[in-house]
Each structure stands twice: as C-alpha cells, then as structure tokens.
Amino acid sequence: MILTLLISFLLLQAVMPGPDRVSDEIADQVGNDEEVGNDVEVGSEEDVNVSEIIFEHIGDEYEWHITEWKGKPIAIPLPCIVIDNGIHVFTAHHAAENGYAFNENGKLVNADTGKRPFDISITKNVLSLMMSSLLLLIVVLITARWYKKHDSLKEAPTGLANAMESLIKMVDEMALENIGEKDYRKYSPYLCMAFLWILLNNFMGIIPFFPGGANLTGNIAITLVLALFTFFTVNLTGSKHYYKEMLWNPDSPVFLRPIMAVIEVFSAIMKPVSLTVRLFANMLAGHIMILCMVCIIFIMAKYGPALSGGMTAVSVIFGVFLDALECLVAFVQAYVFTTLSSIYIGLARSH
Amino acid sequence: MNLVTPDAGLLFWMVVIFGIVFLLLWKFGFPIITSSLESRNKRIQKSLDDARDLEVKMQQWTADHARMLEEARKEQSAILREATDAKNRIVADAKVQAQEEADKILSKARTEIAAEKAAALADVRREVAVLGVQIAEKILRKELSDDDKRADFLDSMVEEVSRKTDSLS
Numbered sequence: 446m447i448l449t450l451l452i453s454f455l456l457l458q459a460v461m462p463g464p465d466r467v468s469d470e471i472a473d474q475v476g477n478d479e480e481v482g483n484d485v486e487v488g489s490e491e492d493v494n495v496s497e498i499i500f501e502h503i504g505d506e507y508e509w510h511i512t513e514w515k516g517k518p519i520a521i522p523l524p525c526i527v528i529d530n531g532i533h534v535f536t537a538h539h540a541a542e543n544g545y546a547f548n549e550n551g552k553l554v555n556a557d558t559g560k561r562p563f564d565i566s567i568t569k570n571v572l573s574l575m576m577s578s579l580l581l582l583i584v585v586l587i588t589a590r591w592y593k594k595h596d597s598l599k600e601a602p603t604g605l606a607n608a609m610e611s612l613i614k615m616v617d618e619m620a621l622e623n624i625g626e627k628d629y630r631k632y633s634p635y636l637c638m639a640f641l642w643i644l645l646n647n648f649m650g651i652i653p654f655f656p657g658g659a660n661l662t663g664n665i666a667i668t669l670v671l672a673l674f675t676f677f678t679v680n681l682t683g684s685k686h687y688y689k690e691m692l693w694n695p696d697s698p699v700f701l702r703p704i705m706a707v708i709e710v711f712s713a714i715m716k717p718v719s720l721t722v723r724l725f726a727n728m729l730a731g732h733i734m735i736l737c738m739v740c741i742i743f744i745m746a747k748y749g750p751a752l753s754g755g756m757t758a759v760s761v762i763f764g765v766f767l768d769a770l771e772c773l774v775a776f777v778q779a780y781v782f783t784t785l786s787s788i789y790i791g792l793a794r795s796h
Numbered sequence: 797m798n799l800v801t802p803d804a805g806l807l808f809w810m811v812v813i814f815g816i817v818f819l820l821l822w823k824f825g826f827p828i829i830t831s832s833l834e835s836r837n838k839r840i841q842k843s844l845d846d847a848r849d850l851e852v853k854m855q856q857w858t859a860d861h862a863r864m865l866e867e868a869r870k871e872q873s874a875i876l877r878e879a880t881d882a883k884n885r886i887v888a889d890a891k892v893q894a895q896e897e898a899d900k901i902l903s904k905a906r907t908e909i910a911a912e913k914a915a916a917l918a919d920v921r922r923e924v925a926v927l928g929v930q931i932a933e934k935i936l937r938k939e940l941s942d943d944d945k946r947a948d949f950l951d952s953m954v955e956e957v958s959r960k961t962d963s964l965s
Contacts, residue, residue, distance in 0.1 A: 505803065552803075564805040571809045578817045585825040597832040598839050610833065617830050634826035638818045666802035670810040674818075729799070 493743045499736045503660040503729060506569045507537035507553070511655050521655075523572060529555060529562030573659030574667070577649050581641055584609065616640045616783055623787040628794050632787070635678055639671060640783040647728060647775030651768065662778075663728035665721065672717035672724075675786040680713065683793035716789055720782060727778050731771040738764040 501510070509521040522536045527545065535543045546556040553564050567575075584605065591606035602610050616637045620629040646667075649657040661667055689695065691709040693702055738760045745756040940946045 504799070505806065561804075564803075565808050566805055567809075568805065570806055574806075574809060574813055578813045582817050582820060582825075585821050585829075589825045589828040592828050592832045597836050610829070613826065613829050614833055617833060630827075630830070633830055634822045635818065637826045637830070638821055642814065642817075664803075664806065665800055666806040667810050669802050670807060670814060674814070 493740065493746075495737075495740045495744065498740060499733060502658070502736055503663060503732050504551075505664070506551070507566060509569045509572060509655065521572075523567045523569065525553060525564075525566040527553060527562040527564050527566065570659050570661055570664060570667075573646075573649065573656070573661050576656055577646050577661070578642070581645050585641070588613075612641060612644070613637050619784060620787050623784070623791040624794055625791065631682075632678070632790050635674070636783050636787050636790075639674070639786060640779050643671065643724065643782055644776065644779040647779060648772070650728060650732065651771050651775060660729065660732050662724055663732050665725045668721045668725040669717075671782070672720035675720060675789065676713075676717040678786070679716075679789045679793045682790075684796060686796050687793045716785075720785060724778050724782055727774055731767070731774055735764060735767050735771065738767060 507525055508523050511519045511521065513519070522538070525533075525535050525537055525540065525545075527533050533543055533545075535545075540546065540553060541556070544556050545553050545562075548554045548559075548561075552561060553566070554561055588602075588606045588609040591602055595602070601607070617629075617633050620633040620636050623629075624632055643662055646661045650660055650662060652658060691713065692706045694705045694709070697705050741760040742753075742757045745753040747753075939949060
C-alpha cells in the first residue's frame with residue numbers, strides 16, 4: 446500500500462506545474478530526490494493546474510466548494526471559529542475585517558502577528574465529520590431500536606437492521622476471536638464504532654459530490670485520533686501481566702530486560718503510529734490516483750481530438766478500475782484497522 | 797505542505813464528535829444489538845444441538861421400528877405356517893375319517909346286498925322248486941294217466957330205490 450502511495454506521488458510529479466514546496470516535502474517523505482527535479486518541467490506551460498486541483502480536493506477548506514456555474518463558484522460558506530484572546534466567529538470572506546489573513550497553506554493566521562490562532566473552524570472536513578457521524582448515529586440507533594422493539598429470537602431483521610447486523614456481527618466475532626470470551630463484550634462497542642465509522646467515511650470519501658467528497662479518512666488528524674483512541678483503550682485497560690511483560694520481561698535474561706523494556710515501550714508507541722499512517726496513506730493514495738486519472742482528461746484536451754480522445758478513454762477505463770479498487774480498499778482498510786485494534790487489545794488483556 | 801501535519805482544529809473536532817457519538821452508541825446502540833445477536837446465537841446453537849439429539853433419537857426409533865416390524869413379520873409367518881399345518885392336519889384327518897365312514901357304509905351296503913341277494917335267491921329257489929314240483933306234478937299227471945307208463949314208472953322208481961339202498965348197504 447505504501448508502494449501505491451509512492452507510485453501515485455510519482456504520477457503526480459509527472460504532471461506537476463513547476464518546482465514548488467509540495468515537491469520537496471513529498472520528496473522527503475518518499476526519500477527520492479532525483480525524480481522530483483527531472484520531470485517537473487513538463488507541466489510548466491499547462492493551463493490546468495493539476496496540483497491545485499488535487500490538493501484542493503484532498504485538503505481542507507473554509508468553505509465547501511461544490512461546483513462552478515456560469516463562472517461563479519457554488520459553495521457552502523462555513524463559519525470560521527478562532528480562539529485568540531476570545532472567540533471570534535466569521536466567514537472566510539470576512540476574515541480581513543476581523544483581523545485575520547490566510548497563510549501560504551491557506552490557513553487562517555492573525556494578520557498582526559502572523560501566528561496561527563487556535564482554529565476550531567467548521568471546515569469542509571469538520572462539516573463532513575459532523576454529517577457522517579450523525580448519519581452513523583442515526584443508522585445504529587435505528588438498528589438498535591429494531592432490536593428493542595422486536596424479539597430477535599422470533600423474527601429475522603429486515604432492511605437496514607439486517608444490513609447493519611451482518612457488519613456488527615462480523616466485528617463482534619472478530620472481537621471474540623482476538624480478545625477472548627471473558628473480555629470481548631467490553632471492547633466490542635469500540636471496535637464496532639471504529640469499523641463502521643471508518644467504513645462509512647471511506648465510502649463517503651469515494652462519493653465525488655456533496656455530501657461526500659471530503660477526504661476525511663485520508664486526513665492524518667482524523668486517523669491519528671482514531672489510532673490514539675485505540676492506543677488509550679489498549680494501554681489504559683492493559684492487564685498486570687501485559688505491563689510486567691512489557692517493562693520487566695520474566696522470560697528474558699536479567700541483563701537484557703532494560704533493553705527489552707525500551708524496545709517494548711517503543712513498539713507500543715509505534716503501534717498507533719502505524720495504524721495512523723496505514724489508513725491515512727491508503728485512503729490519500731487512492732484519492733490522488735483517481736484525481737490524477739480525471740486530471741489527465743483535462744490536461745490532454747489541448748493536444749488535439751485524437752490524442753485527447755484516446756487518453757480520455759484510457760483514463761476513464763483506469764478511473765473505473767481505480768474506483769472499484771477504492772471500494773475494496775475502503776472495506777479492507779476499515780477491516781484491517783479494526784482487526785489490528787482488536788489484536789492489540791487482545792495482547793494487552795492476556796493473562 | 798500540511799498533508800502530514802495534523803491540524804489542531806480537526807483534531808479537536810474529531811475527538812469531540814467521535815467521542816460523543818461513541819459514548820451515545822456505547823450506551824444506547826451497540827450493546828443492545830450485540831446482546832440480542834448473542835442470545836440469538838445461543839438460541840440457534842441450542843436448536844442445532846436439540847436437532848442433533850432428535851436425529852439420534854429418530855435413528856434409534858427407526859431402528860426399533862424396523863426391528864419390531866421384522867419380529868412381527870417373523871411371527872406372522874410362523875402363525876401362517878402353523879395355520880397351514882393345522883389345516884393340512886385337519887384335512888388329512890377328515891379324509892381318513894371319511895374313508896373309514898365310506899368303508900363302513902360300503903361294507904354295510906355289501907352285507908345288506910349279500911343278504912338281499914341271498915333272500916332273493918332263496919325266493920327264486922322256492923319259486924323254482926314250487927314251479928318244478930307243479931311242472932313235475934303236471935308231467936307226472938300226464939305220464940301217469942297211461943297205465944303202462946305208470947307201471948314202468950313205478951318199476952323204475954322201485955329199482956332206483958333198491959339201487960340206492962344197495963349202494964348204501
């Protein structure tokens with residue numbers, strides 16, 4: 446999956462207009478400086494600014510830009526909320542009047558000091574987060590209502606409850622398998638929540654138009670919080686045996702025990718990091734690949750009908766393939782995150 | 797580039813919203829669903845176990861049933877055989893008895909016939925004798941109407957008697 450990310454970044458490099466700050470950071474990330482410098486010239490004369498398009502789609506915004514209609518953007522204005530000597534609420538258009546400007550990353554900064562305030566604006570991602578969380582809440586509560594109102598021993602659930610049941614049952618059984626008969630009931634709700642939330646938001650990300658389209662599970666802040674929830678669940682409810690094995694392992698020779706403890710603690714910290722990056726990188730890579738495919742159509746438009754038609758066909762075919770792949774990845778990543786969380790919890794509950 | 801730097805605002809909102817939704821669903825959502833799923837699983841497991849037990853019992857019943865049928869069939873054929881034997885014996889006895897009866901009747905009839913025959917023969921003999929005497933009488937009467945012949949007859953009679961007495965002495 447990391448390989449996919451790398452390939453997609455390289456693809457992105459090929460169509461990127463001019464060397465810019467993006468390239469450097471990506472190059473640092475993938476550890477490949479050579480590739481960046483060579484190919485960037487290609488896109489320098491393009492009318493279509495691919496990197497802008499792509500980073501607009503995968504990034505965050507202070508308004509939800511839906512489409513352009515007769516040259517005018519149609520967008521949902523969202524409230525900016527900043528805490529900086531008191532709470533200030535305004536829309537992005539009125540930032541200057543309130544003493545705020547946008548920095549090079551498009552983030553709000555204090556116009557006087559140039560520093561970032563504590564910015565809890567309802568951005569595109571936050572709105573998407575609210576909507577999908579509300580949707581999940583409603584869906585699960587409706588399902589729970591069904592089980593309250595009906596005797597599940599006597600009748601099979603229908604419709605929504607039936608669909609949710611199979612997912613919840615899958616996670617519940619996974620919890621049983623990885624955590625064990627004794628404790629799994631305590632952890633099953635968290636695992637169900639994480640699985641359904643990630644699955645829902647992965648699919649919302651694949652939907653290309655409002656209310657989907659926000660790149661939520663491909664945002665590192667979101668995946669970091671999810672991984673931290675798992676981290677605290679694992680380490681705040683770990684058994685004595687788990688901590689004893691981690692900090693003073695009785696199975697290893699005494700002189701190795703301090704070294705083992707350092708390694709074990711480091712490994713415990715790396716677990717949420719790997720969870721964070723895995724989900725983030727997979728979903729981000731998928732989005733970038735699909736966007737690249739779509740952008741190829743617009744880039745090729747000026748090279749004449751034959752070339753542009755041919756490339757359009759190719760990119761549509763690849764786009765369909767990648768979308769199908771993304772649907773698979775959406776499920777697999779939600780499953781992997783939940784499985785690993787349950788395994789970590791299971792390890793911490795071992796006796 | 798801010799792709800890999802987590803945004804504080806988003807972190808804040810994610811913790812708040814995910815936390816609230818999780819708490820709500822922990823309280824009112826998932827446990828209800830998972831507990832009823834669990835009870836249904838148990839129910840299904842129990843039903844399966846019951847079904848397996850029933851199947852074993854059914855097999856036993858079927859075996860018993862088959863054995864009983866087999867026994868009944870044996871008994872039936874034994875009874876049938878006995879009945880056939882009895883019938884044969886009765887028929888044979890009846891035949892013997894009938895034979896005896898027939899023989900008895902036959903012999904009785906034979907003796908009766910013999911007696912009748914003897915009586916009839918005696919009658920016939922008597923009649924013949926009477927007739928013979930009457931004929932003889934008539935012949936004699938005719939013969940003896942002539943004197944010569946009467947004398948000859950008497951002579952022959954005497955001669956015959958004397959011959960008989962000679963032969964006796």
